[in-house]
Amino acid sequence: MTDLAAAYAHCEAEVRRDDPDRWIASLYWPAAARPHAHALLAFSLEIARVRETVSEPMPGEIRYQWWRDAIEARQSGGNPIAEALIDTIARFNLDAERLLALIEARSFDLYDDPMPSEDALEGYLRDTSSVLFEAIARVLARGRLAPPCVDEAGRAYALTGLLRALPWQVMRGQLFLPLDLLARIQLPPEEVLAHRNSPALGLVLNALRARVRNHLDAMTAGLPAAGPAAAACLPAFLCEPYLRRMEAPGLNPFETPIELPRWRRQWVLWRAARGL
Structure with a gap:
């Protein structure tokens, strides 16, 4: 070798x-x-x-x-x-x-600075995740630029990951829930960092899950024209199953790890790959 x-x-x-x-x-x-x-x-x-x-x-x-x-x-x-x-x-x-x-x-x-706004969050999702998805799409498409649906997939995947990681983020004093969204729902950041589950927190998380689904809808709309680059979107097909786990009745977002069995992840990705 x-x-x-x-x-x-x-x-x-x-x-x-x-x-x-x-x-x-x-x-x-x-x-x-x-x-x-x-x-x-x-x-x-x-x-x-x-x-x-x-x-x-x-x-x-x-x-x-x-x-x-x-x-x-x-x-x-x-x-x-x-x-x-x-x-x-x-x-x-x-x-x-x-x-x-x-x-x-x-x-x-x-740093432990909170995420200041939803716009800042979108920029973070773009630069930490969509950049990677787009680079992989370029590899799959042999150098051609990635279509917009790949950006949407990257954002959806990253935001789902941030939602899954909420317990670990707050344990180390980090807050990725945007401050402007918290203010709109009248949820003090200190309540989140104190691991306090509440109806207001549920509204914040619902809003962010809706944002993920908006990105997924935009991804899906663009896939038919994406060519070989469409396969770069595959990981984002796991987002919806993870979101549904988060929405289980009575789930405490600070205490329940959001996981899928390996066989389920394999099946979701196999089925998605067949459709691309």
Whole structure:
């Protein structure tokens, strides 16, 4: 196995272990595209988990700067994920500036500032998730730009993930529920950070689930014209089953993990892949 092949194999192992939903989705992508998709997904994982590996923001910012330098200089520094990512960028003429925007957006994760508005939330979803979905779409479509439905899929998938992660966010003092939405429903942020379930919180979560479904509807409308890039939307087909789990009667969003059995995830993605 060459060093580059080993780097791609490392990326797949990372994705299979830490991002199983998208790893399962990747099984329905063309074999030739899979290693490059795994490189992009592994890069996203590496950036997303920086918050979990540092005790204060500065080391995280230093880590993000290392990745900026690696992408801009096309130098992997022996990091297998960076090596595979740089090769993928070159092969498919990916927009490195968009990947740098992903890193910049993730800087929000290092701090405990609340999400200020629904517009800011949409920007976060775009830059942390849609960027990745669009890059994978470009790989699947052999360099062609991603259609708008891929952006919608990325936003839906990311917001579903944020809703699923609510218990862990508030445990570490983070608030991704937009402040303007909380103010409109008259829910003080302190109530959320204190893990207090309430009818007002239910209204906030309902509004955000409706936002996910709006993105899913826009994705679905655009799929027929998306060509090979449509397969990049596959992970978003898991959003609706997760949303339904969140809406189970009596569920406490701070106490109940939102999970799906592996067989169910496989079945949902298999059925969706057949229809694309």
